[in-house]
Amino acid sequence: MSDAVAAAIAELKETLGERIVTSNAVREHHSHDTSRLAPVMPDAVAFPASEEDVQAIVRVCAAHGVPVTPFGAGSSMEGHIIPVKGGISIDTRDMNRIIEISPEDAVAVVQPGVTRKQLNTELRDAGFMFPVDPGADASLGGMASTRGSGTTAVRYGTMRENVMGLKVVTPDGELIRTGSRARKSSTGYDLTHLFVGAEGTLGIITELTVKLHPIPEHVSSAICAFDSVRGAVEAVIATIQYGIPVARVEFVDEVAIANVNAYSKLSLSPAPTLFFEFHGTQAWVAEQAQLVEEIVKDHGGAGFAWTTDAEERNRLWQARHDLYWATKAGRPGCELYTSDICVPISQLAEAIEAARIDIEGSFLTGQIIGHVGDGNYHVAYQVDPNDERELAEAERLVDRQIERALAVGGTTSGEHGIGMGKIKFLRREHGAAVDVMKRIKAALDPQGIMNPGKMGSAG
Amino acid sequence: MSDAVAAAIAELKETLGERIVTSNAVREHHSHDTSRLAPVMPDAVAFPASEEDVQAIVRVCAAHGVPVTPFGAGSSMEGHIIPVKGGISIDTRDMNRIIEISPEDAVAVVQPGVTRKQLNTELRDAGFMFPVDPGADASLGGMASTRGSGTTAVRYGTMRENVMGLKVVTPDGELIRTGSRARKSSTGYDLTHLFVGAEGTLGIITELTVKLHPIPEHVSSAICAFDSVRGAVEAVIATIQYGIPVARVEFVDEVAIANVNAYSKLSLSPAPTLFFEFHGTQAWVAEQAQLVEEIVKDHGGAGFAWTTDAEERNRLWQARHDLYWATKAGRPGCELYTSDICVPISQLAEAIEAARIDIEGSFLTGQIIGHVGDGNYHVAYQVDPNDERELAEAERLVDRQIERALAVGGTTSGEHGIGMGKIKFLRREHGAAVDVMKRIKAALDPQGIMNPGKMGSAG
Numbered sequence: 001m002s003d004a005v006a007a008a009i010a011e012l013k014e015t016l017g018e019r020i021v022t023s024n025a026v027r028e029h030h031s032h033d034t035s036r037l038a039p040v041m042p043d044a045v046a047f048p049a050s051e052e053d054v055q056a057i058v059r060v061c062a063a064h065g066v067p068v069t070p071f072g073a074g075s076s077m078e079g080h081i082i083p084v085k086g087g088i089s090i091d092t093r094d095m096n097r098i099i100e101i102s103p104e105d106a107v108a109v110v111q112p113g114v115t116r117k118q119l120n121t122e123l124r125d126a127g128f129m130f131p132v133d134p135g136a137d138a139s140l141g142g143m144a145s146t147r148g149s150g151t152t153a154v155r156y157g158t159m160r161e162n163v164m165g166l167k168v169v170t171p172d173g174e175l176i177r178t179g180s181r182a183r184k185s186s187t188g189y190d191l192t193h194l195f196v197g198a199e200g201t202l203g204i205i206t207e208l209t210v211k212l213h214p215i216p217e218h219v220s221s222a223i224c225a226f227d228s229v230r231g232a233v234e235a236v237i238a239t240i241q242y243g244i245p246v247a248r249v250e251f252v253d254e255v256a257i258a259n260v261n262a263y264s265k266l267s268l269s270p271a272p273t274l275f276f277e278f279h280g281t282q283a284w285v286a287e288q289a290q291l292v293e294e295i296v297k298d299h300g301g302a303g304f305a306w307t308t309d310a311e312e313r314n315r316l317w318q319a320r321h322d323l324y325w326a327t328k329a330g331r332p333g334c335e336l337y338t339s340d341i342c343v344p345i346s347q348l349a350e351a352i353e354a355a356r357i358d359i360e361g362s363f364l365t366g367q368i369i370g371h372v373g374d375g376n377y378h379v380a381y382q383v384d385p386n387d388e389r390e391l392a393e394a395e396r397l398v399d400r401q402i403e404r405a406l407a408v409g410g411t412t413s414g415e416h417g418i419g420m421g422k423i424k425f426l427r428r429e430h431g432a433a434v435d436v437m438k439r440i441k442a443a444l445d446p447q448g449i450m451n452p453g454k455m456g457s458a459g
Numbered sequence: 460m461s462d463a464v465a466a467a468i469a470e471l472k473e474t475l476g477e478r479i480v481t482s483n484a485v486r487e488h489h490s491h492d493t494s495r496l497a498p499v500m501p502d503a504v505a506f507p508a509s510e511e512d513v514q515a516i517v518r519v520c521a522a523h524g525v526p527v528t529p530f531g532a533g534s535s536m537e538g539h540i541i542p543v544k545g546g547i548s549i550d551t552r553d554m555n556r557i558i559e560i561s562p563e564d565a566v567a568v569v570q571p572g573v574t575r576k577q578l579n580t581e582l583r584d585a586g587f588m589f590p591v592d593p594g595a596d597a598s599l600g601g602m603a604s605t606r607g608s609g610t611t612a613v614r615y616g617t618m619r620e621n622v623m624g625l626k627v628v629t630p631d632g633e634l635i636r637t638g639s640r641a642r643k644s645s646t647g648y649d650l651t652h653l654f655v656g657a658e659g660t661l662g663i664i665t666e667l668t669v670k671l672h673p674i675p676e677h678v679s680s681a682i683c684a685f686d687s688v689r690g691a692v693e694a695v696i697a698t699i700q701y702g703i704p705v706a707r708v709e710f711v712d713e714v715a716i717a718n719v720n721a722y723s724k725l726s727l728s729p730a731p732t733l734f735f736e737f738h739g740t741q742a743w744v745a746e747q748a749q750l751v752e753e754i755v756k757d758h759g760g761a762g763f764a765w766t767t768d769a770e771e772r773n774r775l776w777q778a779r780h781d782l783y784w785a786t787k788a789g790r791p792g793c794e795l796y797t798s799d800i801c802v803p804i805s806q807l808a809e810a811i812e813a814a815r816i817d818i819e820g821s822f823l824t825g826q827i828i829g830h831v832g833d834g835n836y837h838v839a840y841q842v843d844p845n846d847e848r849e850l851a852e853a854e855r856l857v858d859r860q861i862e863r864a865l866a867v868g869g870t871t872s873g874e875h876g877i878g879m880g881k882i883k884f885l886r887r888e889h890g891a892a893v894d895v896m897k898r899i900k901a902a903l904d905p906q907g908i909m910n911p912g913k914m915g916s917a918g
Contacts, residue, residue, distance in 0.1 A: 104696055104805035127700075147645045158643050161620065176892040181803040183833040184617050185870035186606045186656060187877050188889050188914065189896045193652030197645060214702040237563055241586075243673040243739075245704070280702075281750070284743050291740070344640040346563035374642040411644035418646050430647050433635040436903065437648045443902035444895065455647065 005043045005087060008064040012046060012088070015056050019047045020088075030071055030081070030089040034136075036337070036385065037079035037420050042069065042089040049094050051167060051175060051206035058204065059173035061088055061449055069451045070200040072142025073115060075134075077338070078419025080146060080199050084453040090204060092141050098122050099207070106212045107164060107181045112141025112205045119210075128212040131156040134415065135321075141205045146417040147197030151320075154240075154373030155247040155279065156213055158415065163196050167207035171445035181209050194440070199417055200451040202444050216247070216279035220289055221313040222306030224296050225271040229253070229356070231300035232272045233349040236372045238295045240345070244288050248277040249373045253356070256323055256367035263326030264319045271302070274372070275320050277313075324380075327367055331382040337394035341405045342376040342414030354404060355379050358397050364390060366397075376414035403428075418455050426459035434459060464502045464546060467523040471505060471547070474515050478506045479547075489530055489540070489548040493595075495796070495844065496538035496879050501528065501548040508553050510626060510634060510665035517663065518632035520547055520908055528910045529659040531601025532574060534593075536797070537878025539605060539658050543912040549663060551600050557581050558666070565671045566623060566640045571600025571664045578669075587671040590615040593874065594780075600664045605876040606656030610779075613699075613832030614706040614738065615672055617874065622655050626666035630904035640668050653899070658876055659910040661903050675706070675738035679748055680772040681765030683755050684730040688712070688815070690759035691731045692808040695831045697754045699804070703747050707736040708832045712815070715782055715826035722785030723778045730761070733831070734779055736772075783839075786826055790841040796853035800864045801835040801873030813863060814838050817856050823849060825856075835873035862887075877914050885918030893918060 001009075012020045021027075022044045031039035043066075048054045061068045067087030074081060083089050096113035103126050110119060117137045119130050133150035134143060142148075144166070149158035156162070165179030168191075178191035195202055226232040229251075236249055252260070254270045261268055274296075278288040285308070293304045307313055319326075327336060343351045352368055359366045359379070370377030379401065381394040402412050402425055412418070412425040427434045441448075441456030448457050460468075471479045480486075481503045490498035502525075507513045520527045526546030533540060542548050555572035562585050569578060576596045578589050592609040593602060601607075603625070608617035615621070624638030627650075637650035654661055685691040688710075695708055711719070713729045720727055733755075737747040744767070752763045766772055778785075786795060802810050811827055818825045818838070829836030838860065840853040861871050861884055871877070871884040886893045900907075900915030907916050 102803075102805060103700060105803045106699060107803075147643075147649075149643055149645075153643060160643070160649070170895065174891050174894075176895060177890060178892055180868050180870055182801045182868065182870045182873070183804070184606075184608055184612060184619070184801055184835060184873050186608075186799075186872045186874050187870055187881065188656075188885060188892065189661075189899060190606075190619070190649075190652040190656050191892055191895060193649040197647075197649050202648075214700055216702065240565060241562060241673055243675065281746060283746055287740060287742055340645075342641045342643055344561075344564045344566075345642065346561060376641075376643060409639050409641065411639055411641045411646055413645045414641070414643050415645050422646065426647060431636060432633050433637055433647065433650055435633075436629065436635060436650060439902040440648060440899055443898040 001043050004064040005066050008060050008066045008088065009044045011060045012057060016046060016053065019049065021045050030091065033074055033076040033079060033081050035077055035079045035421055037082060040082050040084050040086070042083040043086050045089045045091055047091050047094050051169065054090065054169045054204055054206050055173045055175055057088060057090055058169050058171065062172055062447060065447055065449060067449050067452050070145070070204045072112065072139030073137065075136035075138045076142060076146060076419060077416045078421035080417055080419040082420060084420065092139060095206065101126055103128065105181050107209050108212055109207065109209050110140050111207060112139060114140050116140065116143065123212065127215050129215050130210060131213055132159055132162055140208050140210065144196050144205055144208055145198065145200050149415045151248045151250055151371055153371060154249055155245055159196055160193065162211045163192060163208055164211055165209040166192055166195055166205055168195050168203040168205055170203045171447065171450045179209065199419065199455050201441060201454050201456040202450060218280060218282045218285045218308065219313065220278050220285050220306055220308040221316050222276040222289055222292065222304055223273060223316060224301040224304045225269040225273050226302065227300040229272045229352050230349040232274050233372060235274065235296050235299040235301060237345055238299065239292055240373060242291065242295065244291055246276055246292065246373060247279040248275065250275040250320055251370040251372040251377065252320065252323065253368040256327065256369055259326040259330040259367060260319050260323055263329050264322050266319055275316065323369060327380050327382065331365065333384065334382040335385040336380040337383045337391065339379045339398040339401050340413045340416040341401050341410060342374060343405050343408055343410030345375040347408040347410065348372060348375045348377065351405060352377055355401055358400060362393060362397060364393050374414065420454065423454065423459045426455065460502050463523040464525050467519050467525045467547065468503045470519050471516060475505060475512065478508065480504050489550065492533055492535040492538060492540050494536055494538045494878065494880055496541060499541050499543050499545065501542040502545050504548045504550055506550050506553050510628065513549065513628045513663055513665050514632045514634055516547060516549055517628050517630065521631055521906065524906055524908060526908050526911050529663045531571065531598030532596065534595035534597045535601060535605060535878060536875045537880035539876055539878040541879060543879065551598060554665065560585055562587065564640050566668050567671055568666065568668050569599055570666060571598060573599050575599065575602065582671065586674050588674050589669060590672055591618055591621055599667050599669065603655050603664055603667055604657065604659050608874045610707045610709055610830055612830060613708055614704055618655055619652065621670045622651060622667055623670055624668040625651055625654055625664055627654050627662040627664055629662045630909045638668065658878065658914050660900060660913050660915040661909060677739060677741045677744045677767065678772065679737050679744050679765055679767040680775050681735040681748055681751065681763055682732060682775060683760045683763045684728040684732050685761065686759040688731045688811045689808040691733050692831060694733065694755050694758040694760060696804055697758065698751055699832060701750065701754065703750055705735055705751065705832060706738040709734040709779055710829040710831040710836065711779065711782065712827040715786065715828055718785040718789040718826060719778050719782055722788050723781050725778055734775065782828060786839050786841065790824065792843065793841040794844040795839040796842045796850065798838045798857040798860050799872045799875040800860050800869060801833060802864050802867055802869030804834040806867040806869065807831060807834050807836070810864060811836055814860055817859060821852060821856060823852050833873065879913065882913065882918045885914065
């Protein structure tokens with residue numbers, strides 16, 4: 001531990017008391033996320049209880065030039081929260097208060113440590129939901145920082161569309177507000193969107209104002225097997241072109257279906273499959289399902305089973321959600337090495353087909369699923385986490401997917417982010433715009449203390 | 460003209476030939492927008508035909524420290540495009556090519572001088588529309604720079620939601636790309652949203668990738684008079700809470716109704732009134748109208764006349780669109796002095812009521828209309844443009860509205876922007892965040908040549 005870090009921790013102990021911790025167990029917990037990237041321990045972990053605490057921590061660290069790395073639920077997937085330069089991890093878990101739910105404005109105001117499940121539990125009685133669902137029970141602060149999304153983005157948008165305003169502690173310890181709960185504004189630079197997706201490299205989010213959506217009166221789900229990936233994707237394109245506001249549309253390839261059949265004791269046809277969900281009034285949901293059924297038939301969909309029964313629907317989506325475990329179970333002891341490509345939807349069928357050809361040509365096994373309404377798909381390779389050769393092969397295949405995506409106007413990551421894992425592609429994707437990003441980083445964080453070694457300073 | 464400006468113009472003549480103009484008539488045309496702010500002539504006006512031209516202009520101006528001010532259609536309302544420090548106006552009118560329309564990706568790629576009407580004419584045969592409608596036939600580059608919107612934002616969003624990517628010439632003449640046509644991405648700082656709404660102070664937009672929406676199969680309109688402003692606004696809140704995706708919902712107060720009755724030869728009840736529009740399939744449009752009719756009844760709506768007949772619908776919306784002229788005709792020789800407040804919708808009824816009380820207490824006359832689904836309303840005062848006392852009174856009333864809006868979490872401008880006219884409120888609204896904006900401006904435009912005297916340098 002450097003003198004500067006020791007001095008900062010000593011000063012912070014005076015302010016925070018037991019809210020700053022240097023035990024090995026706590027430091028270890030904050031040394032990694034869910035990625036396979038090498039863990040690095042912070043020198044200490046601070047647990048602020050208020051935005052004043054966050055300001056105090058950042059000010060002390062700024063005075064001593066000590067790195068600070070924000071930490072939400074630890075569910076990030078590309079090493080975002082690994083404190084690669086040591087220093088202080090700021091864990092927002094105790095800033096978990098839902099400050100306000102406003103039915104009139106259809107917004108909630110929350111602290112960054114509130115998780116999406118916590119918020120949705122609280123919202124239920126008011127008839128609202130916060131639909132952004134990255135799978136994990138992530139913190140809202142983390143989801144905003146990663147510009148996260150999930151299965152419902154096709155209808156409700158990502159964190160980009162659902163964060164209306166923020167409070168942020170800047171790298172010099174100032175507290176600023178961005179945006180508001182007014183639904184639109186033409187004043188000032190759009191700082192909200194600058195901090196959303198900045199992965200904690202420009203400041204620390206201490207409060208979020210997020211959009212709420214009414215819980216739909218009626219929900220129905222449908223599942224449909226296709227002759228080909230192309231048929232499935234073209235059905236999705238036609239659905240969107242028609243303006244049908246499908247709430248979810250998930251692609252699951254034949255390999256994943258086989259895994260899920262085995263794991264969840266189902267007997268789905270092992271074919272490229274779409275899972276649909278529709279939200280709305282009863283009549284409108286029925287009409288959406290009927291319209292999509294017609295589109296599906298035109299694109300080689302073989303049968304369209306739909307249900308409004310909640311139990312049946314939950315069973316279906318449970319299977320979709322269990323895909324992670326189903327795929328792990330498909331090769332005992334394996335871990336999943338996952339890509340997160342997003343391409344213009346016109347390029348999606350080709351991208352998925354090419355990914356499948358790659359798998360066939362490799363010694364690895366893998367499955368493909370996708371939030372296809374957004375052009376976002378994940379290939380999950382089943383790898384032995386202790387086999388360097390397998391890991392290298394998975395990395396090679398993911399890199400190939402990314403290169404192909406970038407060549408057709410796609411992006412390295414649809415929802416997982418850059419973190420450490422994808423930093424090598426930042427310039428390949430954004431070119432000279434990376435220099436603009438670096439200038440912004442240097443202007444806001446001239447000492448480079450805010451989540452250093454990541455976006456804005458590296459890449 | 461300073462030596463630096465003269466040298467820059469001489470250099471640019473070599474590159475641009477007749478595409479750089481110093482005639483008084485052309486300079487005068489670029490000295491003002493539609494606001495009442497004092498005109499300032501640029502020293503010259505450049506008409507680039509390509510992004511290489513824009514780069515060349517910016518590089519020469521950067522080398523000589525000469526201001527550059529982008530100019531679209533000149534329809535801005537707060538002096539955005541007034542070159543207050545002289546220098547070169549860059550008029551993008553000749554960069555008016557629609558580069559691509561992609562039905563599969565539901566995007567268009569356009570040059571910044573393309574106007575919204577031009578784009579929609581081109582889109583019609585493909586079955587798409589670009590719904591953002593600020594009234595004027597503005598250029599897409601200007602609409603993006605102002606973060607513009609209009610009557611359809613409640614359903615389709617503003618320019619914030621509809622610009623997916625940009626090409627931008629930065630203040631040092633570099634050409635960068637931001638965003639992409641992939642529907643989402645978690646990589647890099649969100650520079651697209653930084654340039655959208657920056658009012659040309661951070662760079663010059665040379666290309667836009669925008670979202671398209673399918674032309675709705677069916678459209679219906681309805682009009683409904685209310686007992687009170689509050690009843691009308693609460694009906695809108697309930698409509699949104701219910702999740703009904705109303706395509707437009709416009710508020711028109713009793714004074715405006717009287718003006719429009721006189722001008723458009725209609726006989727609408729002189730009461731607070733809502734104009735609705737619904738988009739969708741025939742059955743879904745009918746259901747939306749029926750649901751809204753029930754909500755309206757619950758909130759003191761006196762009759763709900765709806766129509767799917769295109770001619771009748773156009774007559775109705777024509778009346779809404781003619782409000783500007785109707786109000787001008789209401790006091791011969793007057794000009795309209797207009798506010799652009801946006802508040803959280805929970806605060807809207809009170810804001811409109813207070814604005815009406817202000818008018819009653821003033822010697823001025825005025826009417827109130829609003830894009831109420833967004834909480835955005837405009838008071839238009841009928842003023843004699845040559846009467847300083849009237850102008851001062853209108854300014855006083857607008858300032859009062861803004862102060863009240865800011866006190867309840869609203870914004871100075873919902874869609875017109877800051878320009879010169881509202882710069883005095885920037886810090887009042889954004890507080891210390893303005894310092895962050897200024898740091899970004901200084902980092903990207905250290906010489907301060909890009910639309911100087913506006914947001915980022917002033918305020």
